[in-house]
Amino acid sequence: MKYISTRGRAPALTFEEAMLSGLARDGGLYVPEEVPVMTPGDIRALHGLSYEEVAFRVMRPFVGDGFTDEVFADLIAKSYAGFGHGARAPLVQLAPGHFLLELFHGPTLAFKDFAMQLIGQLFEEALTRRGERVTIVGATSGDTGSAAIEAFRGLDAVDVFILYPHGRVSEVQRRQMTTPVEENVHAVAMDGHFDDCQARLKDMFNDFDFRDGVRLAGVNSINWARVLAQVVYYFSSAASLGAPERKVSFTVPTGNFGDIFAGYIAKKMGLPIDRLVVATNQNDILHRCLSTGDYRMDEVTPSISPSMDIQVSSNFERALFDAYGRDGTPVAQLMDELKSGGFHVSQGALEALREHFTSGRASEAETMATITSAHATMGELLCPHSAIGVKVAEEQRDPGVPMITLATAHPAKFPDAVEEASGLRPPLPERMADLFDRPERVTRARNDLADLKTLIQERIPS
Ligand SMILES: Cc1ncc(COP(=O)(O)O)c(C=O)c1O
Numbered sequence: 001m002k003y004i005s006t007r008g009r010a011p012a013l014t015f016e017e018a019m020l021s022g023l024a025r026d027g028g029l030y031v032p033e034e035v036p037v038m039t040p041g042d043i044r045a046l047h048g049l050s051y052e053e054v055a056f057r058v059m060r061p062f063v064g065d066g067f068t069d070e071v072f073a074d075l076i077a078k079s080y081a082g083f084g085h086g087a088r089a090p091l092v093q094l095a096p097g098h099f100l101l102e103l104f105h106g107p108t109l110a111f112k113d114f115a116m117q118l119i120g121q122l123f124e125e126a127l128t129r130r131g132e133r134v135t136i137v138g139a140t141s142g143d144t145g146s147a148a149i150e151a152f153r154g155l156d157a158v159d160v161f162i163l164y165p166h167g168r169v170s171e172v173q174r175r176q177m178t179t180p181v182e183e184n185v186h187a188v189a190m191d192g193h194f195d196d197c198q199a200r201l202k203d204m205f206n207d208f209d210f211r212d213g214v215r216l217a218g219v220n221s222i223n224w225a226r227v228l229a230q231v232v233y234y235f236s237s238a239a240s241l242g243a244p245e246r247k248v249s250f251t252v253p254t255g256n257f258g259d260i261f262a263g264y265i266a267k268k269m270g271l272p273i274d275r276l277v278v279a280t281n282q283n284d285i286l287h288r289c290l291s292t293g294d295y296r297m298d299e300v301t302p303s304i305s306p307s308m309d310i311q312v313s314s315n316f317e318r319a320l321f322d323a324y325g326r327d328g329t330p331v332a333q334l335m336d337e338l339k340s341g342g343f344h345v346s347q348g349a350l351e352a353l354r355e356h357f358t359s360g361r362a363s364e365a366e367t368m369a370t371i372t373s374a375h376a377t378m379g380e381l382l383c384p385h386s387a388i389g390v391k392v393a394e395e396q397r398d399p400g401v402p403m404i405t406l407a408t409a410h411p412a413k414f415p416d417a418v419e420e421a422s423g424l425r426p427p428l429p430e431r432m433a434d435l436f437d438r439p440e441r442v443t444r445a446r447n448d449l450a451d452l453k454t455l456i457q458e459r460i461p462s
């Protein structure tokens with residue numbers, strides 16, 4: 001299995017090479033050259049298996065020879081052993097035909113743990129075997145950062161730098177990033193918003209002297225391995241509702257388009273998915289684009305769902321690559337146009353996208369109202385991101401097809417909004433009950449590439 005760049009001008013890599021590289025050297029994102037298919041029989045055979053067994057069967061064909069079956073199964077087992085729920089990703093019924101997939105039982109209470117815990121294991125195994133060390137730099141609007149820190153803290157072969165937008169993450173998210181004591185962890189509070197953090201990260205990847213000098217690696221969803229690990233819960237949840245005999249739809253609270261793109265890959269692999277619904281907050285560039293074809297940047301407006309306050313939605317590039325017939329040339333052209341504010345998707349490509357994706361948005365008031373009503377009528381305490389999903393799903397679901405909404409974070413990560421809407425302040429789980437008593441360690445930085453590069457170079461072993 002080889003991986004190719006969405007811009008068509010970087011060498012094809014193996015799974016392990018693509019995982020350790022992050023962004024392709026032409027600025028594109030790696031995607032599999034071909035997506036392996038699971039037959040209806042393969043999907044039926046998932047019924048009754050543990051999450052770990054489903055994960056092995058779904059991901060194995062993508063991974064190649066770098067990891068033996070035995071090692072890969074062992075790494076999967078270690079990745080999910082620390083989750084706070086036996087099912088790992090339990091499915092809860094909200095209403096007839098509407099289900100919530102709870103993806104927040106991992107160590108940092110967000111869906112990112114599903115991929116990040118596995119990536120931590122895969123990196124450690126690969127780097128130890130190769131005798132290499134890397135510098136991971138991540139950009140976060142709150143959840144990726146804490147999940148990456150949790151997965152890589154204390155590892156000898158890795159330094160992990162997380163750039164987050166100063167003042168724009170929740171206090172729980174910030175403390176999850178600033179309280180770990182391990183010396184290989186570096187939380188950096190940057191001026192600007194998430195898109196600035198992500199842009200500086202991409203600048204670092206495109207500066208080959210720096211990239212090669214520090215042996216830069218990335219664990220945002222620009223890294224294919226992140227997307228792959230997120231494909232698994234689409235299969236586990238759909239199989240538990242009767243796939244392949246029964247179709248299902250998914251609604252996904254969306255920002256960087258990584259999670260919903262994983263659903264699209266599941267569909268390409270043969271999972272009978274009817275619709276993939278992109279649910280956005282007021283920063284609704286994806287909803288506007290899928291409605292009109294125009295991907296046009298706007299000011300980022302801070303919201304009560306800060307993890308989705310995003311305008312440059314990285315993984316949309318992967319969807320565009322398929323929509324343009326897997327031709328890197330138009331994709332590279334659109335990404336160039338984006339630097340000056342936006343681009344227009346051709347009619348053919350828009351139709352190709354709409355074959356799989358629909359979209360909706362929730363305002364701040366609608367999000368709050370959904371938290372209130374889900375708690376009052378269904379007994380489910382939702383985080384604001386998950387509430388956006390539930391609201392859009394309720395508007396768009398077709399009574400004949402079960403809808404699964406992804407609950408992407410635990411309500412305790414966003415206690416202020418949840419308390420205001422429901423009257424209940426969700427407590428943190430016991431193991432992090434002292435989070436607010438732990439000392440914080442953080443570096444403030446300007447939104448300046450040279451400053452950030454210097455900071456990183458000074459901190460890593462020479
Ligand atoms: C809680 C939460 N929900 C939803 C999203 C959006 O997911 P994606 O960026 O994969 O679209 C994020 C951030 O990625 C998040 O942290």
Ligand SMILES: N[C@@H](CCOP(=O)(O)O)C(=O)O
Nearest residue numbers: 140141142143144220221307
């Ligand atoms: N919402 C994310 C933004 C980064 O997304 P990623 O999936 O590309 O890592 C976050 O919480 O940081």
